[in-house]
Amino acid sequence: MVAIPWRSKSGSEYMPQLFGQKTRPTCKWALRDLLERLRPRQAQDPRDKVFALVGISEEDRRFWGDKGVRIDYSLSVEEVYAQATEEIIKSEFMDGLDTIWSARQRSEVLGWPSWVPDWRMETGYGCTWGIGEPFKATEGDKGKHVFIPTDEPLTLAVQGKIIGRVTYRSQYRHFGELFQNNRLREVYNDCMDRLKSYPTGEQVETAFGLTLIGGLPWTEALEKKNMTTETYTKKYMEFYDVTQMTRDTPEEEAARDEILQTFYKLGFDLSWIRQVLDAYCERRFFVTDSGHMGLGHHDILEGDLIVAVVGLRWPCVLRPKSENHEGGFEFIGEAYCHGLMNGEAIQELPKDEEDNYVGQIFLLK
Numbered sequence: 001m002v003a004i005p006w007r008s009k010s011g012s013e014y015m016p017q018l019f020g021q022k023t024r025p026t027c028k029w030a031l032r033d034l035l036e037r038l039r040p041r042q043a044q045d046p047r048d049k050v051f052a053l054v055g056i057s058e059e060d061r062r063f064w065g066d067k068g069v070r071i072d073y074s075l076s077v078e079e080v081y082a083q084a085t086e087e088i089i090k091s092e093f094m095d096g097l098d099t100i101w102s103a104r105q106r107s108e109v110l111g112w113p114s115w116v117p118d119w120r121m122e123t124g125y126g127c128t129w130g131i132g133e134p135f136k137a138t139e140g141d142k143g144k145h146v147f148i149p150t151d152e153p154l155t156l157a158v159q160g161k162i163i164g165r166v167t168y169r170s171q172y173r174h175f176g177e178l179f180q181n182n183r184l185r186e187v188y189n190d191c192m193d194r195l196k197s198y199p200t201g202e203q204v205e206t207a208f209g210l211t212l213i214g215g216l217p218w219t220e221a222l223e224k225k226n227m228t229t230e231t232y233t234k235k236y237m238e239f240y241d242v243t244q245m246t247r248d249t250p251e252e253e254a255a256r257d258e259i260l261q262t263f264y265k266l267g268f269d270l271s272w273i274r275q276v277l278d279a280y281c282e283r284r285f286f287v288t289d290s291g292h293m294g295l296g297h298h299d300i301l302e303g304d305l306i307v308a309v310v311g312l313r314w315p316c317v318l319r320p321k322s323e324n325h326e327g328g329f330e331f332i333g334e335a336y337c338h339g340l341m342n343g344e345a346i347q348e349l350p351k352d353e354e355d356n357y358v359g360q361i362f363l364l365k
Contacts, residue, residue: 031057031069032088032099035119042120047073047080049119059087067091078109082116082154089156090147097145097158097311100364104297104333105131113154114331115364127174130298132282135214135314135334140342143349143357145311150363155328159359160309161345163337164288166302166317168194173284173298175277184240187285194287200339204293206233211293211338213272214279225267239268279336292340297333306335308345310357315340318362328363 034053043049051071054060059068069087072080089096102117112118125133148157170187172178178187191208198207209232210216218227242260247253263269283295288306296306296317305318315335321327349357 027056028058028060029053029056030088030092031059031084032092032096035084035117036102036123039119039122046077046120047075050080050084059084059091078112078116078154081118082113085116086147086156089145095311095313097309098313100156100331101313101334103331105129106299113156113365115156116154126281130282132280132295132297132334133278135279135336135341136217138313138341138343140344141347142313142343143310143346146356148361152328152363152365154365156364158309158311158362158364159357160307160312160362161349161359163306163308163315163340163345164290164292166286166296166300166304166306167289168285168287169296169300169302170285173282175281178280179240179243179273179276182244185237185244188237191285191287191293195291195293197291198293198339199291202339203233205237207293207338209233209236211285211295211336212236212279213275214295214336215338215341219267219269219271219275221269221271222267225265227267231266235263235266235268236272239263239272243273283336286335288337292337294335294337296335299332300335304332305329306337307362308337308340308343309362310346310349310359315345318364321365328365331364 031053034057035050038053043052050069054069054071057069067087067090069084075083085099088099092099099117100115102123103115105117105121105123107116107118107121109118123129123131125131145158148159150157168190170190172183172187178184188208192204195204198204200207206229217223222232242256242263245252245256245259247256279295282298284298284300285293286296286300286306287293292306294306294315296304300317301319305320306315307318308315315337317332317335318329319332320329346357346359349359352358
């Protein structure tokens, strides 16, 4: 049994002012919720994964008349899923564009649009699914996505601002790889070699340490110990180095444990390691030509762009399909970009007469 909360309801059973009228009780669910929660339910015709749910969703064209998902079996599977994604984006007032995050789990169909989720695939977080845990909640104005029609099929137009081009990405995508054989120290040194200052004015060491845990807030243990940014900057790599000490003999084990106790008293414990796991698993460190660092979807490559997109919860990784960008962009996935997680880049954009942010147009294909 899957419980999915309804989005709206009508009829005399719900609205006393309609008593005595011939109105049927009607509940409507968000199509996005239905498609995500019912992924395990398959259909002989994959288009029915969408069409079978339209009638009980807010994207029912019969309900609106002039908008919503059009049931048309002349469309291909890709076209049906793209139409559904587009209608969800247009109808969800606050966070419709966030629907495309589901597309970071790549479809196995060759030529599938990079921004369209394939709801036939089961999903989750972690190494099994190739998807990192959601980043921490962020604040700040990310803007509202304004739908821009395009003449090109299976294409989504979004607006935003390029934060930078990736000039370095770590070779490790799993927490286990990062925490073994001093590889975190290796990545740390790579970033320190490339950055001598940070755009926020913080020390590069501070930016790296906060990126490692996906930004503030601290873990509960660090909070209880009143951890300061200054102390954290001095201690987080020392703590990691101690975790790498050999413990082949009882004496080595005892020496390591004794030193670890001093870090536990500061608030560094397994909860910090867990926070690193959640932030890093299925992602890679990156550095951009603008001097920013962050964690990007594991498919990130050097040459990809880190972009703040109007209406998206987090920055994202886009891959130009041509050198001059005229061929559009491939949506790769999410990015934590230190210092720009609260809409700072979006808020630098100009606004139109309707108070909407206006940025560079990116055609996602």
